[in-house]
Amino acid sequence: MHSTDHFAPTLAEIEALALAAREALPGQFAGPARAVVLRVEDFAPDDLLIEMGIEDAFDLTGLYEGIPMTEKSVSDPGGPDLIWLFRRPILDEWAARGDVTLGDLVAHVYVHELAHHFGWSDDDIAMIDRWWE
Known part of the structure; x- marks a missing residue:
């Protein structure tokens, strides 16, 4: 292995x-946030892309599945909320941007x-994620 060899970050990374x-x-x-299950896959499953009307799997970098805390009630079915991150679309966006670290993206x-x-508003998100500064 040479020092010039490069490997794409793994799902675990x-x-x-x-x-x-x-x-x-x-x-x-x-x-x-620790109560929300995190799953990282290379791409969104085909059935999910079809359900969302997304034709190109590279167009979806992440997805939240669940009921927002602001809308939950005791009668909601059990089961954890879930955040999906899709590695290949994230890497594609990172490479295309070229101006942010992978960690930041x-x-x-x-x-x-x-x-x-x-159930955050855009203003709430801006207080946590200074992405646009």
């Missing part, structure tokens, strides 16, 4: 970046999906 972003959240959010996608869980 993308997950580690998202978990680091979760731990960096302000305390009032970090705890509840993963954190941005993760926080955006987590915002759906918390």
